[in-house]
Amino acid sequence: MTTLAGKQGLILGVANKRSISWAIAKAASDAGARLALTYPSERLEENVRALAAALPDPLLLPCDVTRDQEIAQLFRTLGGEFGGLDFVLHGAAFAQKQDLDNPFSQTSREGFRIALDVSCYSLIAMARESAPLMAARGGGSILTLTYLGSERVFPNYNVMGVAKAALEASVRYLAGELGAQNIRVNAISAGPIKTLAAMGISGFSSILQVYRDRAPLRRNIDAAEVGDVGVFLLGPQSRAITGEVVMVDAGFHVTGM
Ligand code: NAD
Ligand code: 0WE
Numbered sequence: 289m290t291t292l293a294g295k296q297g298l299i300l301g302v303a304n305k306r307s308i309s310w311a312i313a314k315a316a317s318d319a320g321a322r323l324a325l326t327y328p329s330e331r332l333e334e335n336v337r338a339l340a341a342a343l344p345d346p347l348l349l350p351c352d353v354t355r356d357q358e359i360a361q362l363f364r365t366l367g368g369e370f371g372g373l374d375f376v377l378h379g380a381a382f383a384q385k386q387d388l389d390n391p392f393s394q395t396s397r398e399g400f401r402i403a404l405d406v407s408c409y410s411l412i413a414m415a416r417e418s419a420p421l422m423a424a425r426g427g428g429s430i431l432t433l434t435y436l437g438s439e440r441v442f443p444n445y446n447v448m449g450v451a452k453a454a455l456e457a458s459v460r461y462l463a464g465e466l467g468a469q470n471i472r473v474n475a476i477s478a479g480p481i482k483t484l485a486a487m488g489i490s491g492f493s494s495i496l497q498v499y500r501d502r503a504p505l506r507r508n509i510d511a512a513e514v515g516d517v518g519v520f521l522l523g524p525q526s527r528a529i530t531g532e533v534v535m536v537d538a539g540f541h542v543t544g545m
Pocket of ligand 2: 381382383384385434435442443444445448479480481484485486487488489495
């Protein structure tokens with residue numbers, strides 16, 4: 289018996305094989321779950337379709353998280369196809385490139401809106417829509433991905449740090465509200481991993497190097513390690529954990545100097 293046998297889950301945020309969401313999807317599938325994967329644009333549909341081909345009986349659905357109608361349609365289809373939902377992984381984040389590159393105080397009103405909309409509000413919308421489908425199964429688990437830039441200053445993380453701070457606060461408020469329906473809400477705060485999103489960050493290799501030098505385990509982490517913790521948080525082994533941000537960073541965050 290695997291830990292997610294008989295469970296049905298929704299995975300958001302797969303762009304390619306390096307995506308952290310894909311590592312969690314694979315681990316969840318290996319643990320026995322049936323999955324629905326979303327793609328945000330036709331441009332990424334082919335990528336996600338090719339990856340999903342490796343899963344047994346996957347469901348593929350469009351969802352740009354900035355569009356309320358697409359979110360509503362996604363959950364209507366899921367309700368029909370799955371009839372209930374056990375877990376959701378939220379792995380979407382975006383800020384305009386200029387808002388990562390420019391000084392933080394130059395963040396525009398529109399750039400702030402976009403970063404918080406895609407990277408934080410989307411979790412609230414997903415939680416609202418998934419709650420009835422989870423309640424129908426006696427509860428569920430919602431998981432999102434965050435970064436230490438929510439509480440510490442990292443050069444160039446900028447408005448994403450503010451979005452992640454809001455995301456982590458949303459995890460706590462959603463956990464407080466949805467716990468009454470046995471729905472848990474948690475986040476994994478991952479150390480740096482070379483993904484598509486990371487490739488868009490200038491000087492990312494020096495960030496990896498700093499982590500390798502200073503983390504207690506003296507190494508970087510990989511996406512499969514986030515996948516393993518993901519399966520734990522999405523499944524019954526973590527049934528008493530909610531509102532939590534679990535650090536998966538080789539211990540980097542404890543280092544003082
Ligand atoms: P990634 O580029 O593979 O994933 C980001 C995903 O966000 C992509 O699949 C993209 O399609 C999706 N997305 C962006 N805008 C969207 C929209 N409007 N609608 C729907 N989806 C949208 O990169 P990743 O590193 O795997 O990022 C996944 C998550 O992990 C993000 O929340 C990121 O902040 C977080 N994270 C990444 C790292 C890292 O170092 N790579 C570390 C900690 C946390
Ligand atoms: O959350 C992230 C990055 C998310 C991200 C990346 C991009 C690049 C391309 C959001 N929006 C965009 N927009 C683009 O146009 N991470 C946790 C990865 C990351 O980014 C950093 C990091 C780490 C780790 C930036 C500075 C320092 C560390």
